[in-house]
Amino acid sequence: xxxxxxxxxxxxxxxxxxxxxxxxxxxxxxxxxxxxxxxxxxxxxxxxxxxxxxxxxxxxxxxxxxxxxxxxxxxxxxxxxxxxxxxxxxxxxxxxxxxxxxxxxxxxxxxxxxxxxxxxxxxxxxxxxxxxxxxxxxxxxxxxxxxxxxxxxxxxxxxxxxxxxxxxxxxxxxxxxxxxxxxxxxxxxxxxxxxxxxxxxxxxxxxxxxxxxxxxxxxxxxxxxxxxxxxxxxxxxxxxxxxxxxxxxxxxxxxxxxxxxxxxxxxxxxxxxxxxxxxxxxxxxxxxxxxxxxxxxxxxxxxxxxxxxxxxxxxxxxxxxxxxxxxxxxxxxxxxxxxxxxxxxxxxxxxxxxxxxxxxxxxxxxxxxxxxxxxxxxxxxxxxxxxxxxxxxxxxxxxxxxxxxxxxxxxxxxxxxxxxxxxxxxxxx
Numbered sequence: 152x153x154x155x156x157x158x159x160x161x162x163x164x165x166x167x168x169x170x171x172x173x174x175x176x177x178x179x180x181x182x183x184x185x186x187x188x189x190x191x192x193x194x195x196x197x198x199x200x201x202x203x204x205x206x207x208x209x210x211x212x213x214x215x216x217x218x219x220x221x222x223x224x225x226x227x228x229x230x231x232x233x234x235x236x237x238x239x240x241x242x243x244x245x246x247x248x249x250x251x252x253x254x255x256x257x258x259x260x261x262x263x264x265x266x267x268x269x270x271x272x273x274x275x276x277x278x279x280x281x282x283x284x285x286x287x288x289x290x291x292x293x294x295x296x297x298x299x300x301x302x303x304x305x306x307x308x309x310x311x312x313x314x315x316x317x318x319x320x321x322x323x324x325x326x327x328x329x330x331x332x333x334x335x336x337x338x339x340x341x342x343x344x345x346x347x348x349x350x351x352x353x354x355x356x357x358x359x360x361x362x363x364x365x366x367x368x369x370x371x372x373x374x375x376x377x378x379x380x381x382x383x384x385x386x387x388x389x390x391x392x393x394x395x396x397x398x399x400x401x402x403x404x405x406x407x408x409x410x411x412x413x414x415x416x417x418x419x420x421x422x423x424x425x426x427x428x429x430x431x432x433x434x435x436x437x438x439x440x441x442x443x444x445x446x447x448x449x450x451x452x453x454x455x456x457x458x459x460x461x462x463x464x465x466x467x468x469x470x471x472x473x474x475x476x477x478x479x480x481x482x483x484x485x486x487x488x489x490x491x492x493x494x495x496x497x498x499x500x501x502x503x504x505x506x507x508x509x510x511x512x513x514x515x516x517x518x519x520x521x522x523x524x525x526x527x528x529x530x531x532x533x534x535x536x537x538x539x540x541x542x543x544x545x546x547x548x549x550x551x552x553x554x555x556x557x558x559x560x561x562x563x564x565x566x567x568x569x570x571x572x573x574x575x576x577x578x579x580x
Contacts, residue, residue, distance in 0.1 A: 238337065
């Protein structure tokens with residue numbers, strides 16, 4: 152919550168960015184399902200949150216309040232909740248999840264903050280459950296600089312994985328084999344498909360192998376960090392699930408479904424379902440008008456083909472410099488006015504970027520007039536004056552031949568004079 156503000160606008164009635172209101176509304180629908188707000192729905196026994204509540208560890212108070220207001224409803228409904236600390240929840244200047252640890256500090260009933268690798272034994276309405284919390288880990292949290300000195304990146308990652316495997320194994324050995332077990336982890340799995348988070352933690356974390364997660368002691372593995380919903384273990388023994396983010400953060404998530412996961416959990420048996428949420432649409436309209444006779448009409452037509460009402464839209468059109476005067480920007484704004492927000496990105500097509508005409512390759516020998524004719528045949532925008540250019544070029548070449556003969560005569564005369572005074576000249580560089 153608190154990200155993607157550039158894709159929103161200020162609501163004059165609330166003073167809040169509309170994208171924050173989108174996140175608030177979507178989170179409210181998730182909590183509605185958790186507490187069983189609809190008459191035909193049973194409340195859940197446990198809510199687990201996979202981390203990254205906010206873009207950073209110190210969100211503005213009004214954003215924190217919006218998050219807390221929804222999770223407070225779980226307290227009122229007496230539904231235990233586990234909040235895992237992700238990489239964005241961790242404070243850059245110290246240990247711990249600054250944005251989430253306030254819930255533990257205040258002693259919020261039924262709330263568990265997972266900022267360490269440990270096992271939580273939680274009672275629920277329908278029996279106990281074990282949740283191993285594995286927060287976002289960095290190299291410095293498992294190893295010292297001295298231990299990694301002289302090692303390659305691959306060797307460091309291997310050493311880190313082995314060290315984590317040992318620590319995790321210690322937790323596994325303390326599990327009650329008769330109680331359902333969930334591994335709740337914020338990490339980058341080695342076979343995950345990435346989205347907007349691909350640049351968010353470069354150099355700060357490390358990738359973990361699936362073998363660390365697909366243990367028979369785990370009935371369900373709930374993962375945070377990756378924004379795209381996916382099941383990494385198609386055999387479902389156990390399911391290894393990224394539910395993904397509940398809202399689109401930017402255009403890299405334009406085609407992703409957003410939602411939450413409902414799990415039916417028993418020891419040795421689990422069923423899960425991804426429940427899509429209706430979220431605001433992101434739409435990209437791309438048009439290449441560089442070859443169009445009427446670029447304005449081509450753009451308007453492309454916009455009309457898209458359902459843009461209340462969507463976040465970006466219009467990208469390619470155009471040549473000589474076509475710029477043919478674009479009526481006010482008409483484009485009018486055509487996009489039904490969108491929630493929109494941006495317009497013209498991309499100038501440079502003639503220098505055009506592929507080299509094969510007939511004009513450096514290895515070929517070609518008459519200048521033939522070269523010009525070939526060039527003009529590949530320039531649709533110059534067809535109206537092509538004949539005039541050919542005539543002008545012919546006259547220039549004729550003049551050049553006459554001037555060349557005169558220059559050659561002058562050079563011969565100068566060389567004759569130079570030869571007679573060669574012994575009296577100083578050669579300077």
